[in-house]
Amino acid sequence: MSVIAETSELADISEMVRAGERLSFADGVRLFRTRDIHTLGELATVARERLHGKAAYYNINRHINYSNICVLRCKFCSFYRPFPKDAPENETKEPRASARANHDREQAFPIIDESRKLKLAAPSDTYELSVDQIVARAREAHEHGATEVHIVGGLHPTLPFDYYLDMCRGIKTACPDLHIKAFTAIEIIHFTRITKPRLSIREVLEQLREAGLDSLPGGGAEIFDDRVHDEAYKNKVGEKGWFDVHRTAHEMGIFSNATMLYGHVESIEDRVRHMIKLREHQDESLASRAAHFNCVVPLSFIPDDSDLSHLPGPTGLDDLRTLALARLMCDNIPHIKAFWIMQTPKLAQVSLNWGVDDLDGTVVWYDITKREGHGTHQELTVDKIKRLIIEAGYDPTERDTLYRPVQQK
Ligand code: SF4
Incomplete structure (x- = not known):
């Protein structure tokens, strides 16, 4: 000692x-x-x-956010846009004319409370990617060495379940060895509601897996607490639904991750309880299910342009404490990831000496959260990731989505 x-x-x-x-x-x-x-x-x-040991993991990946149109209004979310009322129904396979022609375009909403009203009045700010566009992005990523696509989006009111099946099939046809990690638990439950007749969680997952889905990301967990749920994301599926999806996935042998969005209206006690709930679920998955959580991803709340923009968001020390706690409390979940988009590359680097062993990946495009002044092009090159890791005293280790070592050809 x-x-x-x-x-x-x-x-x-x-x-x-x-x-x-x-x-x-x-x-x-x-x-x-x-x-x-x-x-x-x-x-x-x-x-x-x-x-x-001294390994610190990263992967070469590409995030694809297929649409920012969402039927919900989570207060912490700056990503969603309401469904444009004048949009034709059932326009599903090709992007609307309003789709963002240049996905890299900067958003120009002022960071004040009034921004939400401006946002709601700007339907042209919505976008949907077509299946062809998604497949093209996946193919391009694969050609640049990506081993994974991470696909999530809003809860779209009119896109049919076939759209999601087609995107998985299309990617697997184009790039059979590219791992598809896609759809948060909230999206999976959304799919059970848009299918006619309604499918169960298991049936949705079965069809997606048959189409090419390989694993689930961990988004949508937020904070497992009723008060926080009612205050910050009242209409979103809560703790029970999130665990139902991950339990079913683990029973089916589909691996997944787990997140915690911290630094908004929750308490320290809420964070610790959240971690313990993940740990308890993992105990059960390890004991009796075919798959389990691979990593915990504590997500640092970014208030900019959200309905909670009056909150300050976590400080750097709060980020480090939370990441360290995740490592210490979730003792049965193998990896703790600092998603550098949320914690910033500099703090993610420091966190390697605070319990973190994984820096996620190259990302390239990310639409969900953007710090002030950042566009959707958010990329770390492999050389930059390696430099961050080596300077922190660790050995850069490229991994695939399931944390198996990767040797680039
Ligand atoms: S967090 Fe997800 S479900 Fe909530 S409003 Fe944003 S996109 Fe929609």
Whole structure:
């Protein structure tokens, strides 16, 4: 045991972590509130290096956000646009004329509360990608070394389930070995509602898997708490629905990830409870299901242009504490990812010494969240990712979606 840990207010927790013992809710809250941040970082590093040694993972991937049209209005979300009322129904396979011709176009909404009204009055800001456009992007990514496409979008009111099946089939036909990680639990439940007759979660997943879906991302979990749900995303499927999808996926042998959106209206206790719920689900999946969570992705809330833009969002230290806590509390989930879009590349780099072992990937295009001044082109080259990792004292290790090592040809 180091001198720091021996004299720390966290000495008892330090002993538990070093012995590989599970931490309680009270331990988690204490760790969150400690002023001894150095010991917190050190303990998260102990847990991280016990699992992964000096490896720090990244992948070459491409995010594709197929449409920003959504029937919901989650307060933390700056991505959604309402369905344009004058749009023709059933225009499903090709993008509307209003689709963004240049996907890299900067958004020009002022970062003030009034921005939401402007946004709602700007239907031309909506877009839908056609299946052909999605397949073209996937093919281009594959040609540039991508091993994964990460596909998510809004809950579109008129696109039929076939659109999602066709995009998976199209990508697999064009690039059979490209891993399709697609559709948050919320989208999967949306698909059960748009099919006629309605399909179950299992039936939706079966059809998507048959079409080419390989795994699920972890989005839409937000914070597993009724008060936070009612305050920030009242009409969205909550904890039960999210776990239903991931439980079913794991039973079917489909691996998935898990997220936590933090730094808005939740409390520290809510965050710790969220992590424990993920841990409990993982215990069950590891014991009795064919697949499980691969990683936890704590997502740092970016208030810009959302209905919660009056909130300050997490500080850098809050980000580090949360990532370290995720490593220490979710002791049965192999990987902790800093999604650099949310935490910034600089802080994601620091977090490699705070429990994080994965920096996600090259991303390239990302429409869901943008910090002020950022467009949708958000890319880290492999060389930049490697530099971040090496400077932090770790070994860059390219992985595929399931964390198997990749050797680029
Ligand atoms: S978070 Fe997802 S479901 Fe909620 S409004 Fe945004 S796109 Fe729609």
